[in-house]
Amino acid sequence: MGYAFTFERPAPGNTFSLNNWQMGFVREAMREAGAAAGQGLEQVLRTPGLEPAEQTVDMEKFLSNSNWHVSGEEAGFVASRLRLAASMDVISDLMSFFDDAPDEVEQWIEDFADFNERSVPHDGYRVR
Numbered sequence: 001m002g003y004a005f006t007f008e009r010p011a012p013g014n015t016f017s018l019n020n021w022q023m024g025f026v027r028e029a030m031r032e033a034g035a036a037a038g039q040g041l042e043q044v045l046r047t048p049g050l051e052p053a054e055q056t057v058d059m060e061k062f063l064s065n066s067n068w069h070v071s072g073e074e075a076g077f078v079a080s081r082l083r084l085a086a087s088m089d090v091i092s093d094l095m096s097f098f099d100d101a102p103d104e105v106e107q108w109i110e111d112f113a114d115f116n117e118r119s120v121p122h123d124g125y126r127v128r
Helices: 020-034 072-087 090-095 105-122
Strands: 004-006 017-019 066-069 126-128
Touching: 004 020, 004 105, 017 020, 020 066, 020 072, 020 090, 020 105, 066 072, 072 090, 072 105, 090 105, 105 126
Parallel strands: none
Antiparallel strands: 004 017, 004 126, 066 126
């Protein structure tokens, strides 16, 4: 099982995918960036400026591939928070807690932020 993300309105380059293992790391980065929250878990590092906000997306949308719709506004927020967290070295600090975090994690997160940015003008995307 994995996660496939597809623009809401079709366009070139409209897909992105991660397997379950990869998505687990991306979810933790989204949580720490304040981009997604919920499901009873909270941030570990609690970095000022990355607190969950009104725009924070419900983590439920990223826990299954059940055709959830992430709106363009939500996607833009996810992208901006992931990029901010990466620029503050929060992602690398967080990944140091995981013994099994591969070197590619930061690239997966960057790629997911890029996909979220590209999906904004297409009314977001579906999680499948």
